[in-house]
Each structure stands twice: as C-alpha cells, then as structure tokens.
Amino acid sequence: MALFSKLFNKLRGGAAIAAADWEELEHNLIESDLGAALTEEIIALAKKAKAEDIESAILATLSSHLATASRELQIAGERVTSIIVVGVNGTGKTTSVAKLMKYFKDQSHSVIVAAADTFRAAAIDQIQTWGERIGVPVVVGKFEGDPASVAFDGIKRATSENAEIFIVDTAGRLHTKSGLMDELSKIRRVVEKVSPIDEVLLVVDATTGQNGITQARLFAESVAVTGIILTKMDGSAKGGIALAIEAQTGIPVKLIGVGESAADLQIFDADAYLQGLIA
Numbered sequence: 001m002a003l004f005s006k007l008f009n010k011l012r013g014g015a016a017i018a019a020a021d022w023e024e025l026e027h028n029l030i031e032s033d034l035g036a037a038l039t040e041e042i043i044a045l046a047k048k049a050k051a052e053d054i055e056s057a058i059l060a061t062l063s064s065h066l067a068t069a070s071r072e073l074q075i076a077g078e079r080v081t082s083i084i085v086v087g088v089n090g091t092g093k094t095t096s097v098a099k100l101m102k103y104f105k106d107q108s109h110s111v112i113v114a115a116a117d118t119f120r121a122a123a124i125d126q127i128q129t130w131g132e133r134i135g136v137p138v139v140v141g142k143f144e145g146d147p148a149s150v151a152f153d154g155i156k157r158a159t160s161e162n163a164e165i166f167i168v169d170t171a172g173r174l175h176t177k178s179g180l181m182d183e184l185s186k187i188r189r190v191v192e193k194v195s196p197i198d199e200v201l202l203v204v205d206a207t208t209g210q211n212g213i214t215q216a217r218l219f220a221e222s223v224a225v226t227g228i229i230l231t232k233m234d235g236s237a238k239g240g241i242a243l244a245i246e247a248q249t250g251i252p253v254k255l256i257g258v259g260e261s262a263a264d265l266q267i268f269d270a271d272a273y274l275q276g277l278i279a
C-alpha cells in the first residue's frame with residue numbers, strides 16, 4: 001500500500017512538494033479506494049500544513065476516521081455467543097462462516113451453525129460440506145423453507161447442547177428488497193427469543209470498491225450491524241477501502257478475508273493497517 005511513502009520521503013529529504021506531486025498523491029488515494037471526500041480532506045489539510053507537520057497531520061486525520069467502537073468480537077462467555085452473518089449476494093458470507101467455524105474451533109470452542117440460506121439447495125450443501133470438513137454440526141432446514149425456523153432450531157440446539165458459539169449463515173440479499181430485510185429482522189427476533197445476539201457481521205467484498213461501501217452504508221441503515229468482515233482482500237491492492245468503509249459507516253472492520261480456504265481469516269489490526277498505508 002504505502003500510499004504516502006513518496007510524499008513523506010520527499011518531505012524528509014527537505015524537497016519542495018510540487019503541484020504534480022499533489023496530483024499524483026490524489027490519484028493514488030482515489031485509486032486505492034479511499035474515496036473522494038477523504039482524499040480531498042487529506043490533500044487540503046496536507047497542503048495547508050507546514051512541511052514538518054504534514055506527516056503527523058495526515059496520520060492524525062487518517063486515525064480520526066477509524067471507527068471508535070470495539071473491534072473485538074463480543075464473546076458472551078456465560079452463555080452461548082450468537083453471531084449472524086449478513087450481506088449482499090456473493091460477498092463471501094458462507095466462506096466467512098466456515099472461517100469463523102475454524103477460528104473458534106482452533107480456540108477449542110464448541111460451535112453450532114444454522115444454514116439459514118434456504119433459497120438455494122446448493123447453499124445448504126455448501127455450508128454442510130464446510131461443517132463436515134471442519135467438524136462443526138450444521139443445522140439445516142428444507143430447501144425453500146423458512147430461514148427463521150432454521151435459525152430457531154439452531155439456537156435451540158446450541159443452548160440445549162451448551163455450545164459456546166452459534167453462527168447463522170444467511171442468504172445474500174439487497175438492502176433495497178424490504179421483504180428480505182424484514183426476513184433478517186425475523187431471524188434476529190426468533191434467535192433472541194432463546195438467547196441474545198452478540199454480533200451481526202456484515203460481509204463486504206473489498207474488490208467491489210466504492211459500490212461495496214455504498215451497499216454497506218445502506219445495509220447498515222436497516223440492520224443493526226456490529227462489525228464488518230472485509231473479504232477478498234487478497235484480490236484487492238486497493239488498501240484504502242477499510243478506512244473508507246469505517247469513515248462512511250462508523251462500523252468497525254473486525255475481520256478480513258484473504259483467500260478461499262477456512263484458514264484465510266485475519267483479525268483486522270487498525271494500527272498496523274494505518275502504518276501500512278503510510279509506510
């Protein structure tokens with residue numbers, strides 16, 4: 001990433017910053033998916049600052065746009081922790097659920113998953129296959145059945161078996177389809193009848209850029225999203241997107257997906273991320 005390294009190196013070497021340098025920086029920031037507003041803000045502020053203050057001013061601005069809510073996955077401890085995974089079609093929800101299965105299993109937590117995507121028969125197979133591979137029970141329902149009832153069966157089983165982690169995989173949906181958004185609320189409600197929900201994780205595909213950010217913003221307006229899983233970061237050199245998402249939604253990126261296998265999940269480290277942007 002190192003979006004600012006050229007500028008900072010010039011400044012450190014005492015060189016003057018020419019108009020072409022600012023243009024190049026602006027171009028790189030936009031290219032990195034940082035977004036127009038944030039790019040403009042950073043350029044304007046850097047141009048105004050004294051040469052010796054530019055580096056710290058940029059870092060402070062970038063930092064000020066990070067989400068302030070906790071980035072840690074909320075784990076209940078005393079009772080089952082419930083996590084619902086939501087997002088638009090094809091963003092990587094089911095794969096992320098598989099990654100979470102492995103993540104928690106690796107920490108010796110007992111995990112149960114509900115396959116609440118009943119819209120496609122293949123979706124049920126997909127999550128079942130992951131469950132078998134990782135060794136996590138997957139509660140399934142009938143193809144085209146009621147997703148909320150699968151979630152309900154899942155949380156019942158999770159509580160009766162004293163599982164520590166319960167994860168619900170949901171079907172892809174567009175935030176504009178109000179019927180489908182209502183269905184998510186219904187899934188929430190039925191789970192909450194049995195046990196509180198700790199996390200609603202929105203899966204966003206990093207390679208969809210500004211479009212993905214808009215989807216995330218609108219999606220978050222209709223569901224109480226507690227964190228973002230930013231997937232396909234392995235396929236995107238556009239490092240600015242995590243900050244752009246946080247700046248525009250205020251929701252913390254908690255996890256990133258860096259590949260298609262169950263092990264390809266990383267905890268998002270905001271400090272290391274910012275250092276990577278400027279280094």
Ligand SMILES: Nc1nc2c(ncn2[C@@H]2O[C@H](COP(=O)(O)OP(=O)(O)OP(=O)(O)O)[C@@H](O)[C@H]2O)c(=O)[nH]1
Pocket residue numbers: 087088089090091092093094095096117123170171172173203231232233234235256257258259260264
């Ligand atoms: N490179 C890469 N591919 C990913 C990542 N996460 C998911 N994928 C791929 O993206 C495609 C879609 O993933 P799914 O997990 O099925 O996506 P989904 O959101 O469940 O899709 P729907 O249920 O149809 O909405 C698959 O080919 C995954 O292997 C990632 O972090 N990196």
Ligand SMILES: [Mg+2]
Pocket residue numbers: 093094095117123170171172
């Ligand atoms: Mg899926």
